Amino acid sequence: MSETVIGSVYVAPPGFEAVLQAELDRLGSPPDEWLGRLALCSGPPVASVRALDIWTAPEMHSIASIGEAAKLLKSRQRNWSLVPTGHFRRAALIEERLPPVKAAPLVFPQAAPSSPLGAWTLPAPDRLLFSQTKTSPFPAGEPRFVEDREGPPSRAYLKLWEACTRLGHWPVPGETCxxxxxxxxxWTWAIAKLGARVTAADRAPLAPSVAAMPGVTFRQESAFGLEPRHEARVDWLFSDVIAYPARLLTLAKRWIEAERAGRIVMSVKFQGATDFDIMDAFAAIPGGRLAHLFHNKHEVTFFWSPS
Ligand SMILES: C[S@@+](CC[C@H](N)C(=O)[O-])C[C@H]1O[C@@H](n2cnc3c(N)ncnc32)[C@H](O)[C@@H]1O
Known part of the structure; x- marks a missing residue:
């Protein structure tokens, strides 16, 4: 464990350590050290897209005992989440002495927790690394949901639930999508369950159970063949199309320029290496931002609303 000052800590999505490393290098904040999935940087927090969570005020302390570690954390605030990186038994004993944190899975649609949550880990038996503040309200930036294992025809709905929870907004009855x-x-299943009207478009047919849901209309055609200027305005434009990121960037811009979408939630999928230039181009759209959701795989999610 080095003695360098730690200015920020980034939580990599499981299996995405190399991608986060490449992004942090590019942002001029290369990690000085890795502790499991945690990238430790000496610089102040930078706007990483690929991190699930960013510890914005990290502190390293020497601790003589389990009791001292728990006491120090409790003296700062009530709620703490452990990111295990080693010394698991000792970390578990510290965790047992902290107030329990209610971590029940969310029942969508439900607002994200709003009480302050800190994060900590044990880099060495006698060292405690923690941050009272972090960017995600969820432990390790990982929101969990009570899943529906019968209704939806794919597990992709969890991405939409997470995106909407992150936004703090979701389609409501009377809205069009x-x-x-x-x-x-x-996704169409999740939107229809919220009571909004949804037009689903794909080159392949929708699952019959979803096509039959109230409020669902299906158009069997290419997303790229739709001319936004000839379409009715929708409150929400969702896209989970598998296509080259550059094509998706053009698609998003066409809908924005035509002023036919109130909001956009779009998966941007990468084949192989992350294309950081395309990510920058998405992020440069006024009102746009990107995030790597816990339920994303080799993709990030683009959010847009008028700025
Ligand atoms: C990851 S799947 C979508 C999963 C879906 N969101 C769900 O929740 O079940 C990607 C979809 O993109 C569709 N797709 C690929 N190219 C397309 C295009 N040009 N226009 C419309 N859909 C396309 C594929 O047919 C496929 O169904």
Whole structure:
């Protein structure tokens, strides 16, 4: 464990350590050290897209005992989440002495927790690394949901639930939505369950159970063949289309320029290496931002609303 000052800590999505390292290098904040999934940087926090969570005020302390570690954390605030990186038994004994944190899975649609949550880990038996503040309200930036294992035809709906929870907004009854690349229909299922009207578009047919839901209309056509200027305005444009990121960037811009979407939630999928230039181009759209969701795989999610 080095003695360098730690200015920020980034939590990599499971299996995405190399991607986060590449992004942090590019942002001019290369990690000085890795502790499991945690990238430790000496510089102040930078706007990483690929980190699930960013510890914004890290502190390293020497601790003589389990009791001292728990006492120090409790003296700062009530709620703490452990990110285990080693010394697991000792970390578990410290955790037992902290107030329990209610970590029940969310029942969507439900607001994200709002009480302050800190994060900590044990880099060495006698060292405690913690941050009272972090960017995600969830332990390790990982929101969990009570899943529906019968209704949706794919597990992709969890991405939509996480995106909406992160936004703090979701489609409501009376709103209109267009779901591009909708098949087999997990997102469309989730939107229809919220009571909004949804037009699903895909080149392949939707699962019959979803196509039959109230409020669902299906158009079997290419997302790229739709001319936004000829379409009715929708409150929400969703897209989970598998396509080259550059094509998706053009698609998003066409809908924004045509002023036919109130909000956009779009998966940007990468084949192989992350294309950071395309990520920058998405982030440069006024009102746009990107995030790597816990339920994302080799993709990030683009959020847009008018700025
Ligand atoms: C990851 S799947 C979508 C999963 C879906 N969101 C769900 O929740 O079940 C990607 C979809 O993109 C569709 N797709 C690929 N190219 C397309 C295009 N040009 N237009 C419309 N859909 C397309 C594929 O047919 C596929 O169904």
């Amino acid at each position: 267009l779901d591009l690349g909708a098949t087999p229909g997990g």
